[in-house]
Amino acid sequence: MRQGGEPRRGHAHDGELGAAVARAQEGDEAAFAVAYRLVQPGLLGYLRGLVGDDAEDVASDAWLEIARDLARFKGDGAGFRGWSATIARHRALDHLRRQKVRPRSSALEQDVLDLPGAYNTYDQALESISTEHALELVRGLPRDQAEAVLLRVVVGLDAPAAARVLGKRPGAVRTAAYRGLKRLAKQLGVEGVTDDGPRTLGESK
Amino acid sequence: MGERQSGGGSTGRRRVHPDGMASGHASPHITGHASGPTVMLDDAALEALLSAAVLRGHRVDAEGEQRAVAAFRAARDAGAHRARTRRRDDWRPRAQRRFARSAKTTLSLFVASLALGGAAFAAIGSSGSSDAPAGDKDGPTESNSAPGLPAAEPSSAASDAVSGKPGHPATAQDTEAKCRAYAQVEERGKALDSTSWQRLVTAAGGEDKVAAYCAEQLATAAAKGEPSKEADGGGATGNGQGSKDQGSNEQNSNDQGSNDQGPSHQGPSDENTSGKGAEKAEKAENQG
Secondary structure, three states: OOOOOOHHHHHHHHHHHHHHHHHHHOOOOOHHHHHHHHHHHHHHHHHHHHHHHHHHHHHHHHHHHHHHHHHOEEOOOHHHHHHHHHHHHHHHHHHHHHHHHHOOOOOOHHHHHHOOOOOOOOHHHHHHHOOOHHHHHHOOOOOOHHHHHHHHHHHHHOOHHHHHHHOOOHHHHHHHHHHHHHHHHHHHHHHHHHHOOOOOOOOOO | HHHHHHHOOOOOOOOOOHHHHHHHHHHHHHHHHHOOHHHHHHHHHHHHHHHHHHHHHOOOHHHHHHHHHHHHHHHHHHHHHHHHOOHHHHOHHHHHHHHHHHHHHHHHHHHOOOOHHHHHHHHHHHHHHOOOHHHHHHOOHHHHHHHOOOHHHHHHHHHHHHHHHHHOHHHHHHHHHHHHHHHHHOHHHHHHOOHHHHHHHHOOOOHHHHHHHHHHHHHHHHHHOHHHHHHHHHHHHHHHHHHHHHHHHHHHHHHHOOOHHEEEEEHOOOOOOHHHHHHHHHHHHHHH
């Protein structure tokens, strides 16, 4: 079972999103609201990974720009995700730059250190991992890995689109996402599960 | 485990999972214990887990939506929605983008090649304008005569002294072209080492005689000038005549200039074949 029935979340509504964007570009504001509802969750998740609690403000700024520049955009639903993610990222980087001037202690990183260790099963991992925990874990990754993971997993971009958002090569983004996921898996104890499990296929260990 | 939950899990923890995540986590969990190769599934499951966990915490923000829609309305009413698409706004699939770009690239390449080709054509036309019409009409073109040159020049000169051959004018024009070029590269040393220059020097009978030889050749060319090229060949003819006088003097002193040399020099408008024949005869004499 190659997770065939599990579309990457972002891809599920791309057709609908593309149609909504097209209508919005013709001036339909209800269609724009539809596009907002489809894109905002992933965008906000990405921004929370980048800027933490300020994500909502940054997202709000990003949407103002998206609303203003919508007519410039060309592409389909998946393209719109990438385009909006690029705008949101720019706003987030601006925000971080401003923040660097007056830094503040982040309570979040402390939480990451307090995270429980490896879980024994997926069930436990799933039950115990909250949104905050997941984001904290991701934020604990190196920046490029965190962004690659978020763009691919949460926003739902494919490697080329994520690479375009980040201004990198697709191969580099793929590698970063892979490493990030590996690291997260280790932190979640997922690897412990598979390693400890009985190996009925006779794979040498 | 209980204390773990009490710490951070209180905020976003929910028992209700989205469907996709439930299936995403259940299957690798089961197969993970049944069989070994679960690494691939783990990645996918982990992605599902992550995205579900992150998105689960999303609450609908009606206010934000209103703000965005208001901004959209304002931009639409202000006419901002007629702005041009910048490159960073073009998120069409790669193939389409590439097609659009390649069409543009092709067009600009085409225009550039036209311009360059035109420039090259003009350059060729200006340097070879005088020999083009004659060469086309009465004999092999340069490309024809070029391979046969080393042998052809002395021998044809000798035989042409007796009887005018159709192959002859092309050689003369070739020489003439070289002479024109010679005037231009004279100062810049290396070009004169090449084979074709050696040939020219040989034909002239010595490096110091090239100028004289060329002067004659150019004068001859001017002499047999046809009505069609007199207009634009005027400048070249004048030059040829200017240097011709020295050349003829030198020639005269060199080889006791034969009598029939006279008419060809004095009369640029003289009849073609006789002048030409005389030149060739003299040349053969020079080399012999």
